[in-house]
Ligand SMILES: Nc1ncnc2c1ncn2[C@@H]1O[C@H](COP(=O)(O)OP(=O)(O)OP(=O)(O)O)[C@@H](O)[C@H]1O
């Protein structure tokens with residue numbers, strides 16, 4: 001039975017799509033997992049990037065399915081036995097009940113948390129929502145593993161405030177922070193940042209490797 005993990009935050013531009021792709025690339029290439037990615041954002045960014053990548057590369061480590069989020073719960077039921085990890089790139093909103101419905105059937109939710117003054121309220125609201133969902137599910141005996149990580153870290157005090165807030169409401173925070181580096185914005189849907197051609201030169205290799213190890217451990221992937 002595969003693990004269903006959402007990468008989610010109602011805050012737009014938090015890093016959901018980038019990290020869905022980079023995590024999927026690494027899970028397949030570095031950890032040997034069988035992965036399926038769902039792009040349920042109406043913008044279909046990840047699906048479009050895969051179409052572009054198809055021009056560069058013929059063999060892909062995992063499939064990406066684009067579909068309407070309302071159809072996702074039944075698609076997961078159909079496919080959950082066929083993969084080790086089903087990774088969902090969520091849209092940047094939480095006002096639609098189908099977003100909440102999907103979050104409730106996940107094993108894990110990974111929240112890229114941005115902490116800039118202008119951006120942090122969206123993230124804080126979302127972390128709070130996940131805390132409430134987690135408590136609700138716990139009463140029904142379903143364990144939802146919620147994990148937040150600081151994205152675009154630059155060593156600012158705001159990052160610590162964000163982490164403290166998460167911990168206060170019992171949301172786990174990753175030890176590894178992800179820095180703001182142009183290489184992250186230049187992601188694709190087939191390359192690992194940990195191994196493979198040219199990986200030694202990748203400036204975020206160490207950071208991303210520790211991020212992946214921690215993620216695999218904490219979500220038990
Ligand atoms: N760690 C990072 N380093 C550098 N740039 C980053 C990083 N994380 C995010 N970005 C920037 O933020 C932009 C948005 O990232 P991404 O598309 O992954 O966000 P998103 O949460 O999926 O957004 P949306 O809510 O619109 O789907 C990227 O194009 C990139 O410029």
Ligand SMILES: [Mg+2]
Nearest residue numbers: 016017041045
């Ligand atoms: Mg996105």
